[in-house]
Amino acid sequence: LPHPFPQELEEARRWEGARDVRPLDGNVRRWTGLLLPNNPPYNMGAFRFELTFSLNHPLEPPCITLRTPIYHPSVDLEGRVCQPLTTHVHWEPTTRAIQVLQDLLLQLDSPDLQRVLRPDVARELQERPEEFRRRAEEHTRLHAEPRPDP
DSSP: OOOSHHHHHHHHHHOTTEEEEEEETTEEEEEEEEEOOOSTTGGGSBEEEEEEOOTTTTTSOOEEEEOSOOOOTTBOTTOBBOOGGGSTTTOOTTOOHHHHHHHHHHHHHSOOTTSOSOHHHHHHHHHOHHHHHHHHHHHHHHHSBOOOOO
């Protein structure tokens, strides 16, 4: 079977929502890159992700992890993401890597209280939005990577 990754990697590299997308340590099944959120409080920084494809890709969903700590209701302290798209229930073999990244970026930009891994943060966002924003901004300032020049 021809390797599906070159086109997918090329597609992800051309997308303006990420930078520096490349195989990690030369492993075509593990990618890294920087996600660039559009909305405050996360748009002050860039967030490194790791996307890992199983040997059964595309029959099995890839696994995405955020390596940069983020204060967000859908991302836990280990960087795991609540992303329905990449669960076995919702995964379609036709889904492309770039769609996984686009879905994650959208989720970072617009936290969805239906997709929660940190109930405390979700509750804060719901009940004390100003405080949530202040904390998320501070956290972004402390942990996020500098945004690359356009």
